[in-house]
Amino acid sequence: MEFNVTNHQLCVGDIKITGVASSALFLIGDVQTVQLSSAFDTPPESLIIGPFVPVSPEG
Amino acid sequence: MFSRISKVKSLLSDTVSFCSTMQIGDTSYIDGYALALAVQKKSETFGAVDIQFRDYDIFKRPIYIPRLYEPVNTRFSNPNPFIHVGNINIIGISSSSVVGVGNVGHIRMESRVKHIRQVPKQAEDTSIEDSTEDSTNNA
Numbered sequence: 221m222e223f224n225v226t227n228h229q230l231c232v233g234d235i236k237i238t239g240v241a242s243s244a245l246f247l248i249g250d251v252q253t254v255q256l257s258s259a260f261d262t263p264p265e266s267l268i269i270g271p272f273v274p275v276s277p278e279g
Numbered sequence: 280m281f282s283r284i285s286k287v288k289s290l291l292s293d294t295v296s297f298c299s300t301m302q303i304g305d306t307s308y309i310d311g312y313a314l315a316l317a318v319q320k321k322s323e324t325f326g327a328v329d330i331q332f333r334d335y336d337i338f339k340r341p342i343y344i345p346r347l348y349e350p351v352n353t354r355f356s357n358p359n360p361f362i363h364v365g366n367i368n369i370i371g372i373s374s375s376s377v378v379g380v381g382n383v384g385h386i387r388m389e390s391r392v393k394h395i396r397q398v399p400k401q402a403e404d405t406s407i408e409d410s411t412e413d414s415t416n417n418a
Binding site for chain 2: 221229233240249266
């Protein structure tokens with residue numbers, strides 16, 4: 221595959237961001253390669269109803 | 280290869296925490312990695328909890344990386360060699376995040392977050408008073 225890119229003028233005004241979190245990336249510039257991976261888990265099993273103080277391990 | 284120059288008027292952040300980076304200038308590699316166990320409990324005290332990342336599958340499973348099926352020949356030309364950006368205001372940068380100005384070679388970022396909620400079994404004795412009840416007596 222041939223992929224040709226021509227970068228003409230790029231002018232951005234002001235940027236307001238509340239938060240950049242959990243291995244997120246905010247970049248002004250050129251980059252060769254980017255690999256992002258994210259896993260988030262909050263299944264019904266993670267809701268523990270009981271008096272036990274230490275959190276019991278589960279998948 | 281990289282010929283563009285990033286021009287930012289100002290860069291402001293209130294908080295940069297938990298191994299986050301504010302990078303100004305060109306970079307060869309960025310490798311960010313964050314693991315988090317978020318425990319929410321209904322308790323007056325929140326002491327040490329004996330939990331380990333290895334007890335949960337989400338921290339063990341391999342990450343998915345899409346495969347390249349064919350070689351891609353890329354060619355860039357930059358008639359305008361600048362990226363102009365005005366004022367940047369970021370309230371918070373957290374958990375191995377990166378805010379960068381400049382060109383970067385290769386970036387790899389990974390995040391794994393596990394939420395756990397723990398609520399007591401017994402209904403608490405602190406009964407909520409019904410404000411609609413006996414309203415005529417209060418008058």
